[in-house]
Amino acid sequence: MIEAEGLTKAYGDKTAVDGVSFTVQAGQVTGFLGPNGAGKSTTMRMIMGLDTPTAGTVTVNGVPFARHTAPLREIGALLDAKAVHTSRSAYNHLLAMAATHSIPRKRVHEVIDMTGLADVARKKVKGFSLGMGQRLGIAAALLGDPQTIILDEPVNGLDPEGVVWVRNLVKYLASEGRTVFLSSHLMSEMALTADHLIVIGRGKIIADAPIKDIITGKGQSRTRVRSDQPDRLMHVLAGTGVSVELQDHELLEVTGLDPRQIARSALDNHVLIYELTPLQASLEEAYMELTKDEVEYHSLITTGAPVPAQSGGN
Known part of the structure; x- marks a missing residue:
């Protein structure tokens, strides 16, 4: 379990992480999302003891990271894949790490096989x-x-095979009762992988809930409706807070009414409907709605020349 309480990190006049509190529970995959510059990487670095909080505390399995006597046996992290000695082979890199915690050589071979590196384990990392x-x-x-x-x-x-492998790996680790904290900019992958989401924006937590709650809570009910009387049905369903759009011949998309309300209105007004399909909002839509006011760098789309997007760190 990871527990943060009032966690804050300031760099001069800039506050990168501003009093955040959250708990990453064991036995589930917790996704960590946020725009560039939101404070994700800084938060992860404080969890790992790489940055010292300006205020607040963060513990891993009840203890600050720096106080663990054998930290590799308590918490494993991938924060920067390039943070390796490039002149070493993958095998020797892992063997050197293992030696610091009296981890047996057998375990080095196990993780090499587990991650699909057996064929390149003796090659230097600089060629990876x-x-x-x-x-x-x-x-x-x-x-x-x-x-x-x-x-x-x-x-x-x-590659796609590797993406699926990571997805299955983290789900398996969580099923064993481990704590898994995962960040990604790939919304489609996070939607398939995470059980719970923590969303940060401008250094503050803006959502902390099961992924299903975040998706359903940030999108109005949308339903695909097919009828041989689309014009009449549009008139029947019209109302405050309701949007009805003709998508195709006889096909409507209704926003603001749930399927039961649509069916009842159609029945009461003797309008035949022969398709009623609820449409779930995507995680990307929910995320964009959550963070629309928290993005540090905006790109503009104009009818003239393209405007290059500005970049920012995590």
């Missing part, structure tokens, strides 16, 4: 692709068989 570097970083995170795992953008650079 981005995806291979990510796999090595995940292998290092799992080396101590830790109870808590933190992965920052773990699918970055992976």
Whole structure:
């Protein structure tokens, strides 16, 4: 379990993380989302003891990271896949890490096999692709068989097979009762992987709830309706807070009414409907709605020349 209480980090006049409190529970995959510059990486670095909080506390399994006598056995993290000695082989990199915690050589071989690096384990890391570097970083995170795992953008650079592998891996780790804290900019992947979401914007927590609640809570009810009397049905359903759009011949999309209300109105007005399909909002739609006022860098789309997007850090 990871517990943060009033966690704050300021750099001069800029407050990167502003009094955040949250708990990452064991036994589920918790996703960590936020725009560039929101404070995600700073928060993860404070969890790992790499940055000292200006105020507040954060503990891993009840203890600050720096006080764990064998931290690799408590918490494994992938924060920067490039943070390796590039002149070493993948095997020697993991072996050196294992030696610091008396982790047996057998475990090095296990995580190499687990992450699909067996064929390149003796090659120098400097020749690794981005995806291979990510796999090595995940292998290092799992080396101590830790109870808590933190992965920052773990699918970055992976091919589709690798993305599915990470998804299944983190779900399996959570099913074993471990704490899994995962960040990603890939909304479609997060929707398939996470059980719970914490969303941060401009250094503050703006959502902390099960992923289903976040998706349903930030989108109005939308329903696809098909009728041989679309014009009449549009008139019947019209009202305050209700949007009815003709999508195609006989096909309507209704926003602001749930399917039961639509069916009742159609029945009361003797309008035949022969399709009534609820449409669930996507995680991307919910996320964009949550963070629309929290984005530090905005891009403009005009009818003239394209405006290049500004970039920012995490």
